[in-house]
Amino acid sequence: MEELARAAGITVRTVRFYRERGLIKPPRREGRIAWYDDTHLARLHTIAQLLERGHTLNGIAELSEAFDRGRDVAELLGIGSPTEEIPVRLTATELADHFAGDVTPENLQAALDLGYLGTDGEEIVHISRRLLDVSAALVxxxxxxAEVLAAARTVRDHADALATLFHELILAHGDEKDVQRLRPLAKSVVEAELSMALDRRLSPPARDIT
Known part of the structure; x- marks a missing residue:
């Protein structure tokens, strides 16, 4: 513990306090010796950075609990593979910076539940750079x-329905290789229809002439 505290630039008392609050995981024990590793040091650096950005210890504890409950990166990247999306690795502080302090435990859990985020040690993995950039831009x-993530859940449901429609349509006249080969056509249909739907919402309503 003394070596860990020295490497993190804090006191042993602070490390012990963080352990008692559940902010860092217990060490690996061999007899009477407690072994800490790089993941403990990385978590202490993350805590320090979040404190500097104004997060409270209670908030950090809730965020840490949400991260620890999240799926690991291997499970996350197995979803929907193969994929055209590019995953992004982030630290907890980089994620907070992307969303201007709007990364609450509730929002984090919603993103984990959606499968947008996974964990790899002290790193966070976002499943799609495009979705990360668009979400941050909307914020x-x-x-x-919270509203962006709620909308994402609805979009996910509609996207699953559209994917099922095209999958069944193509399989009725081909096989799985055809689904992969023709997926750009399906995407083009959806993009064009969404574009025209937005046009209809943005067009001023017709006025009756008397």
């Missing part, structure tokens, strides 16, 4: 992250 435009 910068003033839309709360």
């Amino acid at each position: 910068r435009e003033g839309i709360p992250l």
Whole structure:
């Protein structure tokens, strides 16, 4: 514990306090010796950075609990493989910076439940750079992250329904190789229909002439 505290630049008392609060995991024990490793040091650095950004210890504890309950990266990247999306690795502080302090335990759990986020030691993996960038852009435009994630859940449901429709349509006249080969056509249909649907929402309503 003394070596860990020295490496983190904090006191042994602080390390012990963090352990008691559940902010860091217990060490590996061999007899009377407690072994800490790089994951403990990385967690202490994360705690320090989050404290500097104004997070409370209670909030950090809740975030840590949500991370520890999250799926690991191997499980996350197994979803929907093969994929055209590019995963992104982030630290907890980089994730917080992306969303201007809107990373609450509730929002974090919603993102984990959606499968947007997974964990790899002290690193976080976002399943899609495109989704990360778009989500962050919407938050910068003033839309709360909680509402962005709620909308994402609805989009996910509709996207699953569309994927099922195209999958069944193509399989009725081919096989799985055809589904992979023709997926760009399915994406083009969805993008075009969404574009026209937005046009209809943005067009001013027709006015009756009397």
